Amino acid sequence: MPIKFSALRDFLAVAERGSLRAAARQLGSAQPAISRSIQELERELGVVLFERRPTGVRLTPMGAVFLRRASAVRNELRLAQEELDQLRGETHGRLTVALSSVPHMALLPNALRPFRERYPHVTIDIIDAVYPSIEADLKESRVDCYFGPAPDEVAPELTAEKLFDNTRLIVGRKGHPLAQAKSLRELVGAEWITTSITHIAEEELGPLFAQNGLPAPKLLLQAHSTLTFLVALAYSDLLMMLPMQWTKSPLLRHAVQPIHVLEVLPAPPICLVRRNGLQLTPAAEFFCDMMRRAVLHMDTLDQ
Numbered sequence: 001m002p003i004k005f006s007a008l009r010d011f012l013a014v015a016e017r018g019s020l021r022a023a024a025r026q027l028g029s030a031q032p033a034i035s036r037s038i039q040e041l042e043r044e045l046g047v048v049l050f051e052r053r054p055t056g057v058r059l060t061p062m063g064a065v066f067l068r069r070a071s072a073v074r075n076e077l078r079l080a081q082e083e084l085d086q087l088r089g090e091t092h093g094r095l096t097v098a099l100s101s102v103p104h105m106a107l108l109p110n111a112l113r114p115f116r117e118r119y120p121h122v123t124i125d126i127i128d129a130v131y132p133s134i135e136a137d138l139k140e141s142r143v144d145c146y147f148g149p150a151p152d153e154v155a156p157e158l159t160a161e162k163l164f165d166n167t168r169l170i171v172g173r174k175g176h177p178l179a180q181a182k183s184l185r186e187l188v189g190a191e192w193i194t195t196s197i198t199h200i201a202e203e204e205l206g207p208l209f210a211q212n213g214l215p216a217p218k219l220l221l222q223a224h225s226t227l228t229f230l231v232a233l234a235y236s237d238l239l240m241m242l243p244m245q246w247t248k249s250p251l252l253r254h255a256v257q258p259i260h261v262l263e264v265l266p267a268p269p270i271c272l273v274r275r276n277g278l279q280l281t282p283a284a285e286f287f288c289d290m291m292r293r294a295v296l297h298m299d300t301l302d303q
Helices: 005-017 020-027 031-045 061-087 101-106 108-118 131-139 202-211 226-234 282-296
Strands: 050-053 056-059 092-099 121-128 145-149 158-173 191-194 218-222 240-243 256-259 266-275
Touching: 005 020, 005 031, 005 061, 020 031, 020 056, 056 061, 061 092, 092 101, 092 131, 092 282, 101 108, 101 145, 101 226, 101 240, 101 266, 108 121, 108 282, 131 145, 131 158, 131 266, 145 282, 158 226, 158 282, 191 202, 191 226, 191 240, 202 240, 226 240, 266 282
Parallel strands: 092 121, 092 145, 191 218
Antiparallel strands: 050 056, 145 266, 158 240, 158 256, 158 266
């Protein structure tokens, strides 16, 4: 027997609220009705989804597996409804995108205004993130698309489209005592912030120093957001290796100072990552088109 959507709805409410009573309040239903719905769902699936406790319920291992699939189904149904609405000419809905710092500074300023003009009633949820932290959300359609450094490997369910190549600079606070350094060798004694796009922080700076016959850099802080970068740079002598757009952005160029070294500091290309074989909603597709178009308006010195 096919699973009823109402059963998925009830299951998700219980899983997210942690109790039958809270789920019933959220859905405006009677608690016994929610309980019966969950029991019927468990019979249809042939597994126990929840462990009953005095203070509520907790997902079983089977329930946790089913939650991932049920959440994906709900997301796909929401996207399907929004796609149909937008194809009929309506302009409401929700767009969830993940952007690293470079597309935030280099692309979003030129993409946001035309998107708002075309879809004034679409709510935009922008996540400041890099690929490893949102890969699962992309797979399960909780995030529509990602713009940022290209990962070394992309999951089979996803596809990556390169938007532009990039390069990096060493950056410190204004008036940094090492501001006049001309090579990485002169920065051997410095202390660093890492913004690694991989799960291993040492992979970002370590190989670069090793290739130049230098000891490993001292990594004292791993940062995950632009706000952390700015505060840490402004109030310390820590250095960072950042995409060159940081020193070009009108919002940031007066807060940080590039340290121009002779060595080439390669950066991963900036790409768009999205689900394979799954059409984005018209609003999400339009946003992607505006971000692609924004690449053409980038200052050629920034690329």
